[in-house]
Amino acid sequence: MPRKPLALILFALSIFSIQGCRQSTTPAAATSPTKAFPVRGKIIxxxxxxxxxxxxxxPGFMDAMTMPYKLKDPSVVSELHPGDLITATILATADGAEFRDVLLDNIVVIAQGRPDYKPAVQYHVPQAGDAVPNFALLNQSDRTLHLSQFKGKVLVATFVYTRCPLADYCPRMSRNFAEIDKALQADPDLYAKTHLLSISFDPTYDTPKVLRSYGGAYTGNYTTETFKHWDFAAPSEKDLPAVTQFFNVGITPGDAKSLTHSLSTIIIGKDGKVAAWYPTNDWQPADLVAQIKKLAAS
Known part of the structure; x- marks a missing residue:
């Protein structure tokens, strides 16, 4: 049997929490669901x-600890070394208050313990004050957007793909954005000074038609949605690497056309520069709304 290829992405300069959007194939009874927990640490x-x-x-699994984890795909072990900093997903079957069948999956090396390793791709880690390039995206209305057109407004962007199967990952980002959209809508003046943007990193599948259906479902307006305040868009295949590398989104093809990827949510100020960056799924919509209000008032 041919060896399963390993997909490890090196993210320099920052440790962030990887979110693997790939369904587990670990069998579990209907009453004992498999849960996924993001983890980061150093290989000993x-x-x-x-x-x-x-x-x-x-959170929800255990306190900080040093312990062995069984690899879901043992073939990746040759690419892992003591001293490597990684993010990964812990898969565990809930059995009452305990967990069993614990596996480590979706491993991403974010800092290499071996000094002789040089990554093929360099990812930019967004920092406050960074000027955002004028990327072009095709939106749900089959129109080309340029990020520069949102200057003068506070732009909040996140990365998703519409086929993501795990509720705590892309769907969670979209639910959070729906909550932010509703909160901003309650203040017409604030609403006019802001815009939301969900960027797909799966442009081949996430066509304007697919994005329109997906977006309408999350706004709750379905076919009547006008998308005046919240766009769903994707870069071209050609531009995708530049967009994802700037916003530090690592993507690895998984099984059954799924994608393992990191998360990236970013607030861009009225000047077109990075105001804040969130590389995990643990931010709260209310916290972003508070920050958006400050930026819009400045």
């Missing part, structure tokens, strides 16, 4: 089927 040791990981606290 490896063997043929496990890595020992010194990791941060994993």
């Amino acid at each position: 040791a490896t063997d043929a089927t496990h890595v020992t990981l010194d990791h941060e606290a994993v």
